[in-house]
Amino acid sequence: MVCYHWCSLSKSYILLMLFLCIQYAELQTPDPCDTTEALNDMNKRHPTYQMDATPLCDYDLVKKWYSVGSKVMPTTAPDLLSCGTLYPYWIKDPLPTVTNTIAEVTACKVEFGDTCAKDHKIRVKKCNDFLVFELIPTTGCSSAYCFERADGCIPQTVTDVSVSYQNVMWDSSLPNNRGIVRHSPYFNLICNFAPLPTPNLNYKITWYIDKKEIQTQVVTSSTRNKATFSAKEMANHIETLNVWVHCTVEVMGSTTGTSCPSKESPLFFVGVKILSELPIVMNRGGRAFIKLQPTVPFVTDTLMLGNIVLDATPVELDLFAKTTQCNGALVNGFSCSKKIKGFPYPDRVQYDTPTNWNQVINYEIVNENTAAFDIPHLITLQLTSTSGSGVVGHMFGKLPFPDLPIQMVEDKNSWKGKSCTALTDPHMRTFDNLGYECQLDGKFILYRNTESNQEVHVKHRLCHRWYSVPRCICAVAVRAGRQIFTIDICQGNRYINFPLCEDEVMKVVREQDKLYKIYLPSGTTVQISIREWPWGTGTLHLDVTIYPSAADEGKSEGLCGSLDNSYHNDLTRRNHAQPDPIVTYPDGFSRSWVVEANEDLFDKDINEYGFINSMSITNRLLCECNPTSKTALCTYTAGKTCYYERGRKLQCFIFGENKFDKRRKRSIYELDKTEQKKKQHKAR
Structure with missing residues (x-):
């Protein structure tokens, strides 16, 4: 009897201690409702947002609790290629409705012909008036979790969304102690769209540079001309131009309400764009032109004393073959530069006419090699640029052009028309x-x-x-x-x-x-x-x-x-x-x-x-500049063989x-x- 009583007490004591330990552990664990970790790209995760050129990928997502505002994962299967990704995830179980309860639900992956091709468990907690989700990495790219509004939402989207150049504006400083005034120009891009006929709507504009979200703003149908992105703002995020920019437009009921389905613009190239199809193919002893065109105007600061322009350098951008050190020899390309014209402050009205600054530039390349060589063979031309003065002017310096392959061939065309x-x-x-x-x-x-x-x-x-x-x-x-x-x-x-x-x-x-x-x-x-x-x-x-x-x-x-x-x-x-x-x-x-x-x-x-x-x-041959003819000389005798730093890469x-x-x-x-x-x- 004594032994039985002692054993019973021991078990009770152990159970009590276990209960206290669990309670203590729960008190020490942070409440998921207090998480400050916000899930990214919420505007693209709506079921009506079709996959664009930059699909979402939650493959690298860290397992943790995420805040999603007033949004929830849909409980009906979205379409393939929706929610900003190729394979969206939804949940096929009910969401928790009782405050402070956690439910384990099944997340389904939509694939071709199957709304739940793969699934895994996630946890959802009901907080006071919102939900938080404990998400884990998805099974691969491009796949991501889908989210939509928990309450009513404006279902329509705008149309005709695009990015274009708008204008050039100037910031003028006060005269210094010598009376010199600095006029600093910057260009603006505008996010164009056709608003909905419904009155009193707001539109959330989100700007991106090379897939990365940069900033947001809210406009109305009457103020949509202010849906702009200035070069000054770009300078806070990038050092040089030659980048891809795009915008998204979301319809909102109020300036503080959660945004709804959005529409994305095509990508807009900001800088000096290569128009020619690559690689450039030309015969031995031949010549060709690489066509380039500015998509935004070259701008640079102007210093003035009264009505006199004090800038010592011409207002133009030099585009030239990159200087490269190869095997001890210097490939110097600056002496065969092309000019992109800009305008000083007194001539600023010239920027209002695009043909004054966006003319096509023809960069000539020649081959003078008459010796035998192994064909076909590739020679590479690398371009770069000088910079202007001022914050925006410096963004035109050392533009990151992709390598320009020059394919030189004999007069053989056996490859043409084949497959x-x-x-x-x-x-x-x-x-x-x-x-x-x-x-x-x-x-x-x-x-x-x-x-x-x-x-x-x-x-x-x-x-x-x-x-x-x-x-x-x-x-x-x-x-x-x-x-x-x-x-x-x-x-x-x-x-x-x-x-x-x-x-x-x-x-x-x-x-x-x-x-x-x-x-x-x-x-x-x-x-x-x-x-x-x-x-x-x-x-x-x-x-x-x-x-x-x-x-x-x-x-x-x-x-x-x-x-x-x-x-x-x-x-x-x-x-x-x-x-x-x-x-x-x-x-x-x-x-x-x-x-x-x-x-x-x-x-x-x-x-x-x-x-x-x-x-x-x-190992490649690089073109070099011919200072006499002012052309890029792409030959096997003049080209320098080297391991070189590659130019700008194409995005994936x-x-x-x-x-x-x-x-x-x-x-x-x-x-x-x-x-x-x-x-x-x-x-x-």
């Missing part, structure tokens, strides 16, 4: 028009140019369970230097992203909902189209077409063969042995181009790409059609249903 195709089944056709079949599973090198440091890999699978032989492409990886773009629809995957984005030298354009074009720095273009086959089954495959450039002349390899105007050597194996006989199913040749483990571009973490070389360490954007023009994107399955209806209608 390599891998179409559903996959039916293969080389650059030199040899057709064959590759009905094999696995990953293959479709195209590679080691000299240009670029390649295309494809992944084959069984097309459909109805058939035992046909294989189709379900994934494509395109690489240029240390930048990779992939589309992967294998085994339920639905990835369209950049798994590696360091060099940023290729441009990806979404021409249509199911058509992508990738422009490589050599001028080679890769086209990827998403198609359904067999028709009506919902099974998707990828068709790939590669359009070569002069850089591929005699340099290409892989399943696309060697581009040399002869199909007889197209079935050359990886070991460069004697070409295989031309047969319909050259499986030995195809298997020789199976991707090896140390070169695989698929299914890797970013830290596993150490085997890939960067464009930054590529997926550009909209018409360069940056963006429109509403639909699910591929929705698009297919629409196309089926059209065909059924035509068949009647």
Whole structure:
């Protein structure tokens, strides 16, 4: 009896201590309702906000409690390509309604044809009059959590949103002790939009530079001419121009209310824009022009004593070949500069007429090399600029231009009009028009140019369970230097992203909902189209077409063969042995181009790409300036070989059609249903 009583007391004591410890721990844990960690980009997370050129990605989100204001995650599935991302997340469980309660709910990921392709648990706490969410990283990019207003919201969005140059304004200082006045100019951009007919609405304007949110402002329909972004404000965030700017417009019921669905403008380039298609291709001994154009006026401070302008230097911007130290030799480009004219304060009215400052500049390049050389070969021209005076004037200094590749070729045009195709089944056709079949599973090198440091890999699978032989492409990886773009629809995957984005030298354009074009720095273009086959089954495959450039002349390899105007050597194996006989199913040749483990571009973490070389360490020839002819001289005798600092990189954007023009994107399955209806209608 005594022993039993003693044991009972011990258990009670232990339970009591445990209860007190739990209570103490709860008192020490911060209340999630007090969190100050706000989730970013809330204006883009609304279900009506279509994915733009800068999709949201919560893959790097840190697990913690987040404040979202008066917004909540939707409990009905949003569309694919909504909420500012490709794959939005929503919750399929009820939200907590009792104050100070925490509920565990299921977050669903929307993918192609599936509103809950993947899911995970998150926690939500009901505070007094709002919710807080404990979010965890999503499964990959581009995927993000979706949020909407918890109460009524103005559902309409504005139209015709765009960014454009507005005007130049001046700040004038008081005279100093010598009577000198400084006039400091700055240009303004304006966010244009067509307001809604409903009266008494406010519009929230958000400005971005190179994908980064900078500032917000609120205007009305009558004051929308004040929806501006000045160069003075830009100078607080960037040192030089040649940046992409865009704005979003949200409709608000009041200046203090939570904003609702927004509309985004196309991206607007601010600086001196390169109009020429790159690379510049010219024949040996030939010449060409690189076309450039200012998108905003060059401005610089003016010092005046009374009516006398005291500036000693001319009001113009010098655009010249960058001076580079290579192998002990100085490539000096300043002596062949081009001028971009600005205007002093007394002539400020000139800025009101854009043709006074935005004329196209033709920068001439020549080749005088008559010696034999290995063609095709790439020479690089690098441009930079001087700066004006004053805060805004200095932003025109050392403009970060991208490297301008100059492709010099002989009078051979065997690459023109050619293409390599891998179409559903996959039916293969080389650059030199040899057709064959590759009905094999696995990953293959479709195209590679080691000299240009670029390649295309494809992944084959069984097309459909109805058939035992046909294989189709379900994934494509395109690489240029240390930048990779992939589309992967294998085994339920639905990835369209950049798994590696360091060099940023290729441009990806979404021409249509199911058509992508990738422009490589050599001028080679890769086209990827998403198609359904067999028709009506919902099974998707990828068709790939590669359009070569002069850089591929005699340099290409892989399943696309060697581009040399002869199909007889197209079935050359990886070991460069004697070409295989031309047969319909050259499986030995195809298997020789199976991707090896140390070169695989698929299914890797970013830290596993150490085997890939960067464009930054590529040994190149640089153009130099000819001070006599005032032209950029791009030759093999004058050009200097060096490892150089690369110019401005391209952002890892997926550009909209018409360069940056963006429109509403639909699910591929929705698009297919629409196309089926059209065909059924035509068949009647």
